[in-house]
Amino acid sequence: GQQLNQNPQSMFIQEGEDVSMNCTSSSIFNTWLWYKQDPGEGPVLLIALYKAGELTSNGRLTAQFGITRKDSFLNISASIPSDVGIYFCAGGGYNKLIFGAGTRLAVHP
Amino acid sequence: GAVVSQHPSRVICKSGTSVKIECRSLDFQATTMFWYRQFPKQSLMLMATSNEGSKATYEQGVEKDKFLINHASLTLSTLTVTSAHPEDSSFYICSARASEGAKNIQYFGAGTRLSVL
Numbered sequence: 034g035q036q037l038n039q040n041p042q043s044m045f046i047q048e049g050e051d052v053s054m055n056c057t058s059s060s061i062f063n064t065w066l067w068y069k070q071d072p073g074e075g076p077v078l079l080i081a082l083y084k085a086g087e088l089t090s091n092g093r094l095t096a097q098f099g100i101t102r103k104d105s106f107l108n109i110s111a112s113i114p115s116d117v118g119i120y121f122c123a124g125g126g127y128n129k130l131i132f133g134a135g136t137r138l139a140v141h142p
Numbered sequence: 143g144a145v146v147s148q149h150p151s152r153v154i155c156k157s158g159t160s161v162k163i164e165c166r167s168l169d170f171q172a173t174t175m176f177w178y179r180q181f182p183k184q185s186l187m188l189m190a191t192s193n194e195g196s197k198a199t200y201e202q203g204v205e206k207d208k209f210l211i212n213h214a215s216l217t218l219s220t221l222t223v224t225s226a227h228p229e230d231s232s233f234y235i236c237s238a239r240a241s242e243g244a245k246n247i248q249y250f251g252a253g254t255r256l257s258v259l
Binding site for chain 1: 146148174176184185186188191233235237239246247248249250251252253255
């Protein structure tokens, strides 16, 4: 079945640093979504991408839909303590979403 | 973004009892909702796709008689864990798909922590 490879698995950074994470797949997706999940909560949508090559920003977050449609990255600039959490990429077509394993982000003040 | 409400947020029950979890889309209609299960420090695992007015589609390995899904309206889907056992203890999360033109996005509920004693 379809699988996503999300990297890195975890990151420990200092407040103010930039963060980059990515997802790759052997399959083509029509949609790439990035979510953040806090402990004990459901995932919250950060950015949605629908077109190959699309680059979209949401505040300090920037994500891109890869040209090959098999990958996507998420960048966080000038990290702050509240950025702590687990970030999931999700690739999908019309119906199901396939989730990456998540990137666990820790930000030290 | 759209709002999805999930209740209860936490439930503790005795082994052998059944537990119902509700998922509601509050400000949009969702013909399709999804039920996920998440184990500690792991990703979301899709259990089933809930379609309004028709039977749910279950993923391989998910027992449909164990996890009953009902999608009776465009804003409500329910998941009933029947005859729950300790191994059913987990974090269950629903999502609802919102169609915004040609774009389909899934919005998630806050999850339900099920603990079976």
